[in-house]
Amino acid sequence: MEPNYETGENVKDISSKSSTVEKSLVKMVNIHKWFGKVHALKGVDFQVGYSEIVGLVGDNGAGKSTLIKVLSGVHIPDEGEIYFEGKKVNITSPAYARKLGIETVYQEQALAPHMSISRNIFMGREPSLSFGFINRKKMNEESMRSLESLGLRLSSPDLPIAVLSGGQRQGVAIARALHFKAKLVVLDEPTIALSVKESQEVLVFIKRLKEEGISVIFITHNLHHVFPVADRFVVLTRGEKTADVKKGEMSIDELTELIVSGRSPGGEN
Protein backbone atom coordinates (compact mmCIF):
# COMPACT_ATOMS: atom_id res chain seq x y z
CA MET A 1 0.00 0.00 0.00
CA GLU A 2 1.34 3.44 -0.98
CA PRO A 3 1.92 5.90 1.85
CA ASN A 4 0.45 9.31 1.18
CA TYR A 5 2.63 11.84 2.96
CA GLU A 6 0.24 14.71 2.26
CA THR A 7 -2.73 13.26 4.04
CA GLY A 8 -0.71 11.08 6.39
CA GLU A 9 -2.57 8.00 5.15
CA ASN A 10 -0.57 4.82 5.61
CA VAL A 11 2.49 6.71 6.66
CA LYS A 12 4.07 4.40 9.19
CA ASP A 13 3.94 6.00 12.60
CA ILE A 14 7.00 4.60 14.31
CA SER A 15 6.15 6.42 17.55
CA SER A 16 3.00 4.31 17.88
CA LYS A 17 5.18 1.25 18.38
CA SER A 18 6.90 2.75 21.39
CA SER A 19 5.47 1.64 24.70
CA THR A 20 5.37 5.15 26.12
CA VAL A 21 2.84 6.50 23.62
CA GLU A 22 -0.63 5.61 22.45
CA LYS A 23 -0.93 1.89 21.80
CA SER A 24 -4.53 1.93 20.64
CA LEU A 25 -5.77 2.81 17.20
CA VAL A 26 -9.23 3.20 18.68
CA LYS A 27 -10.22 3.85 22.24
CA MET A 28 -13.90 4.23 23.15
CA VAL A 29 -14.48 5.28 26.73
CA ASN A 30 -17.70 5.00 28.77
CA ILE A 31 -20.02 4.89 25.77
CA HIS A 32 -23.73 5.17 26.50
CA LYS A 33 -26.51 4.96 23.94
CA TRP A 34 -30.24 5.10 24.52
CA PHE A 35 -32.99 4.33 22.03
CA GLY A 36 -36.01 5.78 23.79
CA LYS A 37 -36.24 3.67 26.94
CA VAL A 38 -33.79 1.04 25.70
CA HIS A 39 -30.34 1.52 27.23
CA ALA A 40 -28.46 -0.21 24.41
CA LEU A 41 -24.91 0.65 25.59
CA LYS A 42 -24.25 1.04 29.31
CA GLY A 43 -20.84 2.64 29.70
CA VAL A 44 -18.82 0.47 27.34
CA ASP A 45 -15.02 0.80 27.16
CA PHE A 46 -13.62 -0.67 23.97
CA GLN A 47 -10.18 -0.57 22.37
CA VAL A 48 -8.55 -1.77 19.19
CA GLY A 49 -4.78 -1.94 18.83
CA TYR A 50 -2.70 -1.45 15.70
CA SER A 51 -2.82 -4.47 13.35
CA GLU A 52 -5.10 -6.18 15.82
CA ILE A 53 -8.10 -8.38 15.04
CA VAL A 54 -10.75 -7.99 17.73
CA GLY A 55 -13.68 -10.38 17.89
CA LEU A 56 -16.71 -8.47 19.20
CA VAL A 57 -19.08 -11.15 20.34
CA GLY A 58 -22.33 -11.51 22.23
CA ASP A 59 -25.89 -12.66 21.81
CA ASN A 60 -28.40 -10.98 19.51
CA GLY A 61 -29.46 -7.66 20.96
CA ALA A 62 -26.29 -7.31 23.08
CA GLY A 63 -25.38 -3.96 21.49
CA LYS A 64 -22.61 -5.03 19.11
CA SER A 65 -24.02 -3.28 16.05
CA THR A 66 -24.90 -0.20 18.08
CA LEU A 67 -21.33 0.06 19.40
CA ILE A 68 -19.81 -0.02 15.95
CA LYS A 69 -22.46 2.32 14.57
CA VAL A 70 -21.28 4.80 17.19
CA LEU A 71 -17.72 4.27 15.99
CA SER A 72 -18.68 4.64 12.34
CA GLY A 73 -20.74 7.80 12.73
CA VAL A 74 -24.21 6.31 12.24
CA HIS A 75 -25.22 6.93 15.86
CA ILE A 76 -24.04 9.74 18.11
CA PRO A 77 -23.39 8.46 21.64
CA ASP A 78 -25.36 10.02 24.50
CA GLU A 79 -22.25 9.92 26.63
CA GLY A 80 -18.63 8.90 26.26
CA GLU A 81 -15.49 9.71 24.34
CA ILE A 82 -13.73 8.30 21.31
CA TYR A 83 -10.00 8.54 20.59
CA PHE A 84 -8.54 7.65 17.21
CA GLU A 85 -4.75 7.34 16.94
CA GLY A 86 -4.56 8.99 20.34
CA LYS A 87 -6.61 12.06 19.41
CA LYS A 88 -10.08 12.79 20.69
CA VAL A 89 -12.58 12.76 17.84
CA ASN A 90 -16.25 13.59 17.40
CA ILE A 91 -17.45 11.13 14.80
CA THR A 92 -20.61 12.85 13.66
CA SER A 93 -21.15 11.19 10.28
CA PRO A 94 -20.25 8.05 8.33
CA ALA A 95 -18.35 10.27 5.89
CA TYR A 96 -16.16 11.58 8.69
CA ALA A 97 -15.51 8.05 9.97
CA ARG A 98 -14.40 7.03 6.49
CA LYS A 99 -12.19 10.09 6.29
CA LEU A 100 -10.47 8.99 9.49
CA GLY A 101 -9.91 5.57 7.93
CA ILE A 102 -12.77 3.56 9.43
CA GLU A 103 -14.51 1.40 6.82
CA THR A 104 -17.58 -0.49 7.93
CA VAL A 105 -19.23 -3.40 6.17
CA TYR A 106 -22.71 -3.71 7.67
CA GLN A 107 -24.64 -6.87 8.21
CA GLU A 108 -27.64 -5.37 6.45
CA GLN A 109 -25.69 -3.56 3.77
CA ALA A 110 -25.80 -5.41 0.48
CA LEU A 111 -23.62 -4.72 -2.49
CA ALA A 112 -25.54 -3.76 -5.62
CA PRO A 113 -25.95 -7.23 -7.16
CA HIS A 114 -26.51 -6.17 -10.75
CA MET A 115 -23.61 -3.79 -10.85
CA SER A 116 -20.07 -4.86 -11.64
CA ILE A 117 -17.41 -5.70 -9.11
CA SER A 118 -15.48 -2.52 -9.87
CA ARG A 119 -18.57 -0.30 -9.63
CA ASN A 120 -19.26 -1.84 -6.24
CA ILE A 121 -15.73 -1.25 -5.00
CA PHE A 122 -15.87 2.42 -6.00
CA MET A 123 -19.53 3.08 -5.28
CA GLY A 124 -19.93 6.78 -4.56
CA ARG A 125 -16.19 7.44 -4.82
CA GLU A 126 -15.56 6.91 -8.54
CA PRO A 127 -12.43 8.45 -10.03
CA SER A 128 -13.40 10.90 -12.76
CA LEU A 129 -11.89 12.10 -15.99
CA SER A 130 -12.53 15.63 -17.22
CA PHE A 131 -16.17 16.57 -17.97
CA GLY A 132 -17.28 14.31 -15.13
CA PHE A 133 -16.84 11.03 -17.00
CA ILE A 134 -16.00 8.09 -14.78
CA ASN A 135 -12.51 6.69 -15.30
CA ARG A 136 -13.52 3.07 -15.87
CA LYS A 137 -10.07 1.87 -16.86
CA LYS A 138 -8.59 3.12 -13.61
CA MET A 139 -11.48 1.64 -11.64
CA ASN A 140 -11.05 -1.74 -13.28
CA GLU A 141 -7.28 -1.86 -12.80
CA GLU A 142 -7.39 -0.72 -9.21
CA SER A 143 -10.25 -3.08 -8.36
CA MET A 144 -8.33 -6.07 -9.64
CA ARG A 145 -5.24 -4.96 -7.73
CA SER A 146 -7.14 -4.69 -4.45
CA LEU A 147 -8.82 -8.06 -4.99
CA GLU A 148 -5.51 -9.71 -5.81
CA SER A 149 -3.85 -8.28 -2.74
CA LEU A 150 -6.57 -10.03 -0.73
CA GLY A 151 -5.76 -13.24 -2.55
CA LEU A 152 -9.11 -13.16 -4.34
CA ARG A 153 -8.74 -14.05 -8.00
CA LEU A 154 -11.76 -13.17 -10.10
CA SER A 155 -11.73 -13.36 -13.87
CA SER A 156 -12.96 -9.84 -14.60
CA PRO A 157 -13.85 -6.60 -12.78
CA ASP A 158 -16.91 -6.38 -15.05
CA LEU A 159 -18.60 -9.45 -13.57
CA PRO A 160 -21.86 -8.60 -11.83
CA ILE A 161 -21.82 -9.20 -8.07
CA ALA A 162 -24.79 -11.54 -8.56
CA VAL A 163 -22.57 -14.30 -10.00
CA LEU A 164 -20.21 -14.33 -7.01
CA SER A 165 -20.39 -16.63 -3.99
CA GLY A 166 -21.19 -15.16 -0.58
CA GLY A 167 -17.54 -15.38 0.44
CA GLN A 168 -16.41 -13.61 -2.73
CA ARG A 169 -18.95 -10.85 -2.10
CA GLN A 170 -17.49 -10.24 1.33
CA GLY A 171 -14.11 -10.16 -0.41
CA VAL A 172 -15.33 -7.37 -2.70
CA ALA A 173 -16.59 -5.37 0.28
CA ILE A 174 -13.25 -5.88 2.04
CA ALA A 175 -11.31 -4.97 -1.13
CA ARG A 176 -13.19 -1.68 -1.10
CA ALA A 177 -11.79 -0.95 2.37
CA LEU A 178 -8.32 -1.94 1.23
CA HIS A 179 -8.48 0.27 -1.83
CA PHE A 180 -9.52 3.33 0.17
CA LYS A 181 -6.63 2.74 2.58
CA ALA A 182 -8.65 2.04 5.67
CA LYS A 183 -6.84 1.87 8.99
CA LEU A 184 -9.69 -0.07 10.56
CA VAL A 185 -12.18 -2.38 8.90
CA VAL A 186 -15.35 -3.21 10.77
CA LEU A 187 -17.23 -6.30 9.66
CA ASP A 188 -20.67 -6.76 11.18
CA GLU A 189 -21.63 -10.44 11.02
CA PRO A 190 -19.74 -11.07 7.77
CA THR A 191 -20.24 -14.82 7.97
CA ILE A 192 -23.90 -14.84 8.95
CA ALA A 193 -25.24 -16.06 5.59
CA LEU A 194 -22.20 -18.06 4.51
CA SER A 195 -21.39 -21.75 4.28
CA VAL A 196 -18.51 -23.12 6.36
CA LYS A 197 -16.21 -23.03 3.32
CA GLU A 198 -17.17 -19.45 2.47
CA SER A 199 -16.64 -18.39 6.08
CA GLN A 200 -13.14 -19.82 5.87
CA GLU A 201 -12.48 -17.64 2.80
CA VAL A 202 -13.53 -14.55 4.72
CA LEU A 203 -11.11 -15.46 7.51
CA VAL A 204 -8.31 -15.53 4.94
CA PHE A 205 -9.24 -12.01 3.77
CA ILE A 206 -9.21 -10.80 7.35
CA LYS A 207 -5.75 -12.21 7.95
CA ARG A 208 -4.58 -10.42 4.79
CA LEU A 209 -5.88 -7.12 6.17
CA LYS A 210 -3.87 -7.65 9.33
CA GLU A 211 -0.77 -8.41 7.26
CA GLU A 212 -1.33 -5.06 5.53
CA GLY A 213 -1.24 -3.39 8.95
CA ILE A 214 -5.00 -2.82 9.04
CA SER A 215 -6.93 -3.47 12.24
CA VAL A 216 -10.20 -5.38 12.14
CA ILE A 217 -13.29 -5.55 14.32
CA PHE A 218 -15.09 -8.79 13.50
CA ILE A 219 -18.59 -8.92 14.94
CA THR A 220 -20.39 -12.20 15.29
CA HIS A 221 -22.75 -14.03 17.59
CA ASN A 222 -21.03 -17.27 16.54
CA LEU A 223 -17.71 -17.49 18.34
CA HIS A 224 -16.57 -20.36 16.15
CA HIS A 225 -16.47 -17.99 13.20
CA VAL A 226 -13.99 -15.62 14.78
CA PHE A 227 -12.02 -17.75 17.23
CA PRO A 228 -9.38 -18.91 14.72
CA VAL A 229 -8.37 -15.38 13.65
CA ALA A 230 -8.95 -12.95 16.52
CA ASP A 231 -6.14 -11.67 18.75
CA ARG A 232 -8.60 -10.56 21.43
CA PHE A 233 -12.26 -11.07 22.29
CA VAL A 234 -14.69 -8.58 23.74
CA VAL A 235 -18.02 -9.91 24.97
CA LEU A 236 -21.06 -7.66 25.21
CA THR A 237 -24.03 -8.75 27.29
CA ARG A 238 -27.18 -6.63 27.30
CA GLY A 239 -25.22 -3.45 26.62
CA GLU A 240 -22.33 -4.11 28.98
CA LYS A 241 -18.85 -5.40 28.41
CA THR A 242 -18.57 -8.67 30.32
CA ALA A 243 -15.20 -9.87 29.08
CA ASP A 244 -12.13 -8.51 27.33
CA VAL A 245 -9.57 -11.26 26.93
CA LYS A 246 -6.55 -11.98 24.81
CA LYS A 247 -6.48 -15.16 22.80
CA GLY A 248 -5.18 -17.90 25.03
CA GLU A 249 -6.62 -16.44 28.23
CA MET A 250 -9.92 -18.26 27.78
CA SER A 251 -10.90 -21.34 25.85
CA ILE A 252 -13.62 -21.23 23.23
CA ASP A 253 -15.85 -23.21 25.62
CA GLU A 254 -15.35 -20.74 28.47
CA LEU A 255 -16.11 -17.80 26.17
CA THR A 256 -19.18 -19.54 24.77
CA GLU A 257 -20.40 -20.23 28.30
CA LEU A 258 -19.96 -16.55 29.12
CA ILE A 259 -22.00 -15.48 26.11
CA VAL A 260 -24.74 -18.03 26.69
CA SER A 261 -25.07 -17.48 30.44
CA GLY A 262 -24.88 -13.72 30.10
CA ARG A 263 -22.76 -13.55 33.22
CA SER A 264 -19.53 -11.76 33.90
CA PRO A 265 -16.62 -13.94 35.06
CA GLY A 266 -17.21 -12.65 38.60
CA GLY A 267 -20.77 -13.95 38.38
CA GLU A 268 -22.39 -10.76 39.69
CA ASN A 269 -24.26 -9.94 36.49
Ligand SMILES: Nc1ncnc2c1ncn2[C@@H]1O[C@H](COP(=O)(O)OP(=O)(O)O)[C@@H](O)[C@H]1O
Ligand atom coordinates in the same frame (compact mmCIF):
# COMPACT_ATOMS: atom_id res chain seq x y z
N1 LIG B 1 -32.21 2.11 15.65
C1 LIG B 1 -32.67 1.55 16.77
N2 LIG B 1 -33.81 1.99 17.35
C2 LIG B 1 -34.26 1.45 18.50
N3 LIG B 1 -33.68 0.43 19.13
C3 LIG B 1 -32.56 -0.08 18.60
C4 LIG B 1 -31.99 0.46 17.40
N4 LIG B 1 -30.85 -0.23 17.11
C5 LIG B 1 -30.73 -1.15 18.08
N5 LIG B 1 -31.73 -1.05 18.99
C6 LIG B 1 -31.88 -1.87 20.21
O1 LIG B 1 -30.66 -1.82 20.90
C7 LIG B 1 -30.32 -3.10 21.44
C8 LIG B 1 -28.98 -3.55 20.85
O2 LIG B 1 -29.15 -3.84 19.47
P1 LIG B 1 -27.97 -4.20 18.50
O3 LIG B 1 -26.86 -3.24 18.74
O4 LIG B 1 -28.51 -4.28 17.13
O5 LIG B 1 -27.53 -5.64 19.03
P2 LIG B 1 -26.61 -6.75 18.32
O6 LIG B 1 -25.98 -6.16 17.14
O7 LIG B 1 -25.66 -7.16 19.41
O8 LIG B 1 -27.52 -7.89 17.97
C9 LIG B 1 -31.49 -4.01 21.10
O9 LIG B 1 -32.35 -4.01 22.19
C10 LIG B 1 -32.11 -3.34 19.90
O10 LIG B 1 -33.46 -3.65 19.80
Ligand SMILES: [Mg+2]
Ligand atom coordinates in the same frame (compact mmCIF):
# COMPACT_ATOMS: atom_id res chain seq x y z
MG1 LIG C 1 -26.08 -6.73 15.12
